[in-house]
Each structure stands twice: as C-alpha cells, then as structure tokens.
Amino acid sequence: MIYDEEFDVAVIGGGHAGIEAALSSAKLGAKTVLITLDREKIGVMPCNPAIGGIAKGIVVREVDALGGEMGKAIDHTGIQYKTLNTRKGPAVRSPRAQADKEEYRKYMVNKVSNTENLTVIEGEATNIFLKKNRSEVEGVEIDGKIRIRVKSVVVTTGTFLEGVIHIGDKQFPAGRMGEKPANKLPEFYKKSGFPLVRFKTGTPARLDKNSIDFSGLEEAPGDEPPPKFSFWTEPAGSYWFKKGQKEQISCYITYTTPQTHKIIRENLHRTALYGGAITGVGPRYCPSIEDKIVKFENKERHTVWLEPETRDGISIYPNGLSTSLPEEIQWEMYRSIPGLENVILLKPAYAIEYDIVPPTELYPTLETKKIKGLFHAGNFNGTTGYEEAAGQGIVAGINAALRALGREMIYIRRDEAYIGIMIDDLTTKGVIEPYRLFTSRAEYRLYLRQDNPILRLYQKAYNIGMLSEKEYKIAKETEQEIKDWLDRYQQERIKENGKSYTLFEYLKRSDVTIEDLKEKDIHIPERDYVAEEIEILAKYSGYFERERKLNEKMKHLESIKIPSDIDYSKIAGLTKEVVQKLSQAKPMTLGHASRLEGITPAAITAIMVYLEKMRREKVGS
C-alpha cells in the first residue's frame, strides 16, 4: 500500500483521552498525529463543566504526576475550586473544580496546536490498515482518501462511533450535539473480529442564567484557599493555590418538587429509555432524573446544582437533571423547580447511544490483544468521565509511543494509582455499564490519596521520560524534605502530663494537629505541603500496616506471573467454563486472574499449585 505520510503514532479523537494520548506521545519524542473531526472542538466538555470529584480528582493529580495536561488546564481555567469530603479523612477527600469550559477548550486547542512532534489533521478516521499477518497495525485512512503509515494507533472515539442522540421520542445520528457521528470505523472493528456493544449516557439541558431567579436559592461558594490539581502550577510544589489567588464564582443549589416528579411520571413512556427507544446500558452512578424518580420513589426531592459553564456567559448547567424527556416536557419539568419558574432552555437535555469495544479486549498496557500496535482509551472503553478518559489516554499514549520507539511498554499497578485500578478493572472484569472510579475500588485507599500522587508516581514518570529535569528535581526534593522531617519527628520528644512521646507519636493522636505543635513552639515544616504530609502520615501510621496485611494475599498473587503459553485445560480442578474464560482473558498475573468474573478462589489455588509444580519441574530438570 502506498502511504501519503508517515508517523510513529496516530491518535484518533481529540477529547480528554485523545489529548493526553497525543501530548504524552509527542513528549516522548514520537512523531505524532492527532486526527479529529474539528480541531476547534479539541478539549470540549460535552457534559458537566467540571473537573475532579471523588476519586476523579485524584486521577487528575495522577495524570499530572505522570506528566499530563489536564491538571494544568483546569488550574488555569477553573472558576471555582472545592475539596469534597472534608468531614472525612484525607484519603477519601478529593478536589473538584468548575471550569470555564470555553477557556478550557481554548487552552487545550492552543496546547495541542503548539506542541513539538504533534500534528493535527482534521478529518474522520475511516479505516485502520493492518499488516499482511492481520495482527499488527500499519496505517490509518482519513476521509476515505488520505493514508498515513503508523507504528501505533490510539483510538479514543468517545461517543462518536455510530452515535445516536435521543431527545424524548426523537432521535438522530450525532457524535455529540451538533456534530456528526463516525460510522465508518465500526466496520473495521467488525471485520477484525472485535465485539461492539451499545452504551448510553446523557446530559441535562443548558439554562439561560438571565431567566433564573437566584434570590431564594442557596449559594455554594468555593473553598479558600482553593485546592489545585497540578503540582507544577504556581505555587509549584503544593496542591494549594495561595489564599485569594483565584477569583471564584458561586454555584447555587435548588431542589426538585412533587410537581417535577408528577410531570416526569406522567411522561415516563415518552422518555427514550423507558419508552424503549434506547437499548444501550446507562450509568447507574450518574442516573437521569427519571431514573432517580423511578428507582427511589420514596425520596421527596432531589438536589440540583446550578453550575455556571463559563465565567461571563449565560449558560448554566443544572447538575442532577439529565433527562431524555421530549423537549416540550423538559420545559415544563425544569420550570417546576424553585428559581427556574421562568427558565429558558438554551439547549435541550439529551441521551446519546454509541459503540464501545469491551475493554476485556485489552492488555493492561491498553493495547488490544488481537492487534499489536492498536490501543484504546476513554469512553470507547466503556468508561464515563473526562478524568477517567484522561487517565487512560495518558497510559495509551505513553505505550503507543514506547512501542513505536522500540521501548518496553509500561503498566500501572493497582497499588500505585487509581489509574492502575481503573485499567485493571476494565481489562479484567470488563464493563456492563459505563464505568467510573470510586475510592471503594481501591485496596490501598489509605495510601492512594489525593495529597500524594506526585510522591507515588514521579519516579516512574521520570524514568519513562514524562517529567522534565526541573520537575523531577522539585519532586525529589519534596520527598527528601518529608523524609527529613519524619526522621526528626521520630526522634524529638514532647512531654505531656508526665508522659513522653516522640513528636510523631504525639501527632498520631486524634486530638492533636500540626498547628497545635506550632502553638507549643515546636518547629513545623514551612512548606504547607510538607506539613500536611507529615500530619497525614502520622495520623494513618498504624493503619498502613493493617491495610497492607489485609491485602497481603492479593499482593502475593500479583507477584506470580502467568506464562503466556499456559494451557489452562491441563490444570486439574478447572471447569471447562473457567478454562475458556482464562484462555480468553489471558491474565498476566495470578492477581489479575483472581479478579476475573467467575474465577473462584479454589480455581486460583489450582492454578497456583500448577505453576508451582511447573517451576519445580523446571528446576529439577
């Protein structure tokens, strides 16, 4: 085949996964092309105008620690910042920010357009070419005519493949509202033997700010000082902005009424989902308002957050009110809510259905098992959320580049980062509904905190080549500073009520904060970040060990590698069904195998014993 141009890596799609994939690939020195339908739509937020949230905020900081862009972008374009779960411990807190989505988009368009090694081509990726052996990528076709030769391809098509928008009983093909879908690429997947599954998600209407009466509504301001997402944003070396550094805008809170519920109930048959038009599976965790009313019929009211979409614009996002009711009913429904009595809908709410490829087709590197050099990331893997998309995008982009450059690919373990948990869940368990991250998915939740992504990941990121020397130096020095203070606190002592404690032990007490030490004229770290770490490490110190013990077995299983040529049918004690599942899933470690659906502890023991026997036989012979 004759190609028009040659690249190392092609990224298909300019959403939150595609951006991170393209930028990281380019950063590693791979000649990268980003193929997108409309270059001005790079970094668009088609749903809520926010970044972060429980677990998600931690992922953004992990992406940042790995050298990604999302954290920097939201730090530059956010209009309100909060830490969630402050009534609970630091491990389950998480930053969340309202974005000026227009500024965010511009930031990303600008970043992608001005990155070395990165070219943007506008057009639709219509086919992926394979080498003669059908098991390795060779090129990508754009708009059915341009052909580019590549070593790796990252597919991040989000909701675009065979996308169909539903508004009540109306439906039409679209990738996002106002954008055409991509209907050619599914043919490549069908031809190559990949299963395609329909998934669904939805978004609420956008409201005209000037038609809302905010006077009776509860105001929800941002935190001061605001948390930030990137360790590198000024002031670098911290996860906090300075007090007053950010000019913040408030959100407002209102509630649904009995009238809202009545309108929805009466028109349920006209919604796309309950009317039967949508067959795709929607997210349980981000339910439409009709879902909430049907499933929690005893709940008298549901909370609605009115979130500004931009700093100066008129568009308001009513969080909690996504629906697939017909447009005229939407007007009626929204107007039954206090403050929204005279509201004008700028854009109606809609649901969208699209094709995904089950992520069980992937290795933890996010490369497909069937075709070498083909990587998948983002909603196309059945996830939901910009943050989840970015977390996969950066891993896929790094690996696509590493592969193209002839380097060894990486994967992230469950005990290293939420990104590792997500990718492991996706590739082992698969998805039956849009996947989002929760802190409860983490075995090492006390360790995988929002305050330490940089400490957890900087060395790995630097080794790959994702951090600059300057960034590396800051991270390394921070780590050292924390160590020094820990040593010091473990030696210096304090007396209280005749009892002597080390400062570390003293700080461990639930009734003591690091500020208390300051009041007692004890030296505390000057850097807020270091002080915070010392306090958290002291508070959790007894628990890390217990958390580790609780997961000891998993860790052990994780360390047992399964050879790729294993013949499961030879292992006694495995049913035919289990043998089939394992042969298909090709788990890389015993831990990986243990998390597959339908694999019992007994089966794992049987494999463990078999592997041990094989090992002994090898040693013996």
Added chain:
Amino acid sequence: MYEKDTIVANATPLIPSAVGIVRISGEKALQIGKKLFTLPEKVEERKAYYGKIKDRKDEVIDEGLLLFFKAPRSFTGEDVVEIYPHGSVPVIRKILQEAVYFGARLAQPGEFTKRAFFNGKIDLTQAEAIAELIEAKTEKATKAAVNILEGKLSKKINQLREELIHLISLIEAEINFPEDVEEIEEKTVKEILKSVIGRIKELIKTYRKGEIIREGIKLAIVGKPNVGKSSLFNALVGYERAIVSEFEGTTRDFLEESLSINGIPVKLLDTAGIRETENKVEKIGIEKAIQKIEEADIVLFVFDLSSGITEEDIQIYEKIKNKNPIIVGNKLDLALDKNDEKYYFNDVIPVSSKTLQNLDQLEEKILQKLNLLEETDTDIYINLRHYELLKKAQKVLEGVLKNIKYLMSNKEILMLEISEALKALEEITGEITTEDILGNIFSKFCIGK
C-alpha cells in the same frame, strides 16, 4: 497438590469386614472401572451393577457391586466409580493394585475431598466437617459434623458477612457520593455492629461445647481418703481397674481411663486423697492432685454418707470449691439415715458405688453442668480455626465500637476495620483462603475419604 489424573483408594479401612469400598475418581474412572469389572457397553450413572471383579489377566478376584457417578454429579465433581467387593484385605489390596496397573494413581490423604473443594462441590467448612465426620468417635460429634456438612455454619457466617457488606456499602455510598447521600448515623452503625458481635459471640460459645463433644471432658474426683472415690470411679467406668483398698492412702497413681457419658467421651482423673500429711511422698502426690483439679472440666467432691461430714471433708472442700464441684455423697447403701437432709451442703447427690443407685442422677448433673442437656439438631460446634477467626472478627468489631466517635469522622479507617472483620469471616468459609489453611485442613484426611 494434585494433577489432572485419576486417583484410587480404599474408602473403607483395611480390616476384615463384610463389604469394602474402593473409590476411583478422575477422567479415566469409568475406563478403569470397565477393565476391573464386568460391565455392559453403556453404563448408566447412579445405578448399581452386579458383576465380577477381574485382574489384568482376566482372572476373577471377587464379585460385588459397582456404582458410577458422572461428573459433575459426584462427590468430587469428577467421574467417580465405586466398587463394593467383599471386605477382605487381600482382595481390596489386589483391586487397588490392578486399578493402578490400569492407569490410576493411589490417592494421597484427603485428595478426594480436596478435589471436591476445588470443583466447588463443598466449601471450606464442609471440607473440614468431612474430616471431623470421619474422626467422630461419638454420636454427638457425628451429628455436629453433619450439621456443618449440610452448610449450616456457612449459612450463619454468610449472614454475618452479608450484614457487614451491607454496612460497608452504606458507608461507601456516603464516602463516594458526599453530595447525594446523607451521613449515616452513629446509632445505626452501632446497632448493626452490636447485632453482628452478638451473633459472633453465640457462635464462639459453641466452641467449648464442640470441644467437649469432639475431645471429651476431664473429670476429677476429690475427697478425703476412704470415701470411695476409686469405687465411684470404677462404678462409673464400669469395670475394675483401679486399686481398691480397705486401707487409707493406697491409690497413689493417677488413673486415667475413658468412659462415655451419653455419647461424650469422659476422661476420669482419679486423684490421690487430698489430706493433711507429713509423708513427703504423699505431699508431692497431693500437690499434683490439686494441680490436676485445675485441668478438670468437672470436679466431683465425694464424702462418705455412712460417716457423715467431718472437719477434714470441709477442709478439702474449701480447697477446691472455686471449681464449683458436684457434691456426691457416697456409700448410700451403708448410710443409716437415708433421708438425712442436714448435710453441710445444699445440693448433694447421694449415690452408691456398690448398688449403682442414683448414678444416673449423677450423670445427668454432669451433663447439665456442661450445658449439654438441651440438644437440637441445628447445633453447630465450631472448631479451633473457626474460633480463632471469629475471635479476631469480634476483637476488631469491639474495637470499632470503643473507638466509634473517632471512626465516624474518619470513615475510611472505619471501612478498613470492618473489612478486616469481614476478611476473618470470609476465611472461615474459604471465600478467601490461603494455601496454608488448605494444606492444614486437607492433611487431616485419611486416604480415600
């Protein structure tokens, strides 16, 4: 551990008996069965075939029955063939030899049960129950093992597990959806935990009872010399082994014999007479006796009805009353006033070792003390492994209750604590299991079971 081959073993002990059982399990079970036994071409499952058992030279070894169980509807979950020859040791040995010749391998201890576990036919508590069933010496122990085998313990553990999982999901919902889910009340958490702890304690209580049923009890008999301790002991044991003497101080050795009361094995600790003495040898004996009493589950304090209560009786009684002894008045047959109520003690059981009068009352009293009188068929007796895991769960959950104020504002730690308790419970049924536990459990089996 085991391979995907076919295993064979005798399922009955190698002692002469009317019928023996040889069990073969694995892919080649039927194929080997056909070589060993005259069978039709098509063998139906779960049907008894009568035929001849043959060796490799087609010579008849014996005749008997054969049953075929098709996978997965068999004990091990694999194809299983059971051959029932006469219970002659050389015949069974010969059948084993020939089965091995035809391609089977002699099973290791516990291997059949292990396969059943791996094939998901039984859970860990049930696998243990099989071991206990085989080792059960008494009717009660048998019944207790059967209850666990039927999954009654697993059911209880799973109920507790589900409640903890329910609690965890309530709190996880709150942690993960702080903007949607209201905070759980401390009261609710406490209620759930208290209920779970209560039921864990109930299960823990059964350990002692279970131990008694499996291991039996130790009984000590205490009293001044010549009140008839040895003869009471003999009367209970039912045969004469103890040295009975008309003279004081002749029972010097500890006599440990077993008998069973109502199906419970009883180990009698007969002790040298405890009394004031200047004799050095006797002094040592007396000290040892007092130590021995500490080990006893039940202590009988014996005095002589025919001579009444003496100062010495009371002195001895005072030394051991902390063990809450059963008071036995012996030699009822010689007592002058059989209705004398004016004993020093309130609750005396008058007995006669000679005529065996009222020994039934004494046995009943012993059972009552052991809490063994009310018996229902749902009784479950946990073993040491269960006991330790339940204790661990109890300790963690009680710690949570103690520390609840702090944990309610650090719910991620609360979750860690509850997960620890949950993990302990899951280890009981083998939901989570380690090779060590498996090895430990499965090594207890005899071949072929």
